[in-house]
Amino acid sequence: MIQTLHKIRKDRADTAIDTVKGIFVEGHPIYAGSGFYEKTHIQIAVCNPDCIKGVFRVPATQLRSI
16 A cells, blocks of 8 residues: 555655654553553554664564464
């Protein structure tokens, strides 16, 4: 879908999009009446690699299993 959007914008001579963010509300509320859900998450697609300034890795010793 994102690639199709890029093609449509390019065909129309519109400005390219560098990043796309999607919010996904999933799971059950964390407590009654809450606006926060157990599995809500955000995904980011970086379409322009020039926007990436650096990366980091969390050492395995710092990770905990769920």
